[in-house]
Amino acid sequence: MQQSTTSSSVAFEALEALKRSPLPALRQLVVEETSELLILKGRLPSYYYKQVAQETVAPFLNGRELLNKITVLVKG
Numbered sequence: 001m002q003q004s005t006t007s008s009s010v011a012f013e014a015l016e017a018l019k020r021s022p023l024p025a026l027r028q029l030v031v032e033e034t035s036e037l038l039i040l041k042g043r044l045p046s047y048y049y050k051q052v053a054q055e056t057v058a059p060f061l062n063g064r065e066l067l068n069k070i071t072v073l074v075k076g
Contacts, residue, residue: 010064014038014057026053029070039067047072 011033018026026049029042038061044050050070057066 010038010060010062014060017056017060018053021052021056023049023052025049026056029053031057033064036064037067038064039069041069043071043073045073 011031015029015031018029018031021027025044029040029044032039032041038057040053040057044053050068050072053070054066054068
């Protein structure tokens with residue numbers, strides 16, 4: 001999965017925080033931004049990872065809402 005952001009520094013900072021994560025799966029996420037939202041996209045192996053990703057970008061919201069569109073790949 002390609003990593004991408006808008007040209008915003010908020011999305012860039014959030015993506016950089018994910019890239020520094022000790023969890024390699026979080027480094028593959030996509031961060032997008034609108035004037036009202038910060039959007040997380042990608043696939044992760046667990047709901048725990050999804051929550052960690054959300055908490056990682058939370059400090060960068062700057063008044064925006066977080067839309068977590070991460071898909072959890074459930075094996076079954």
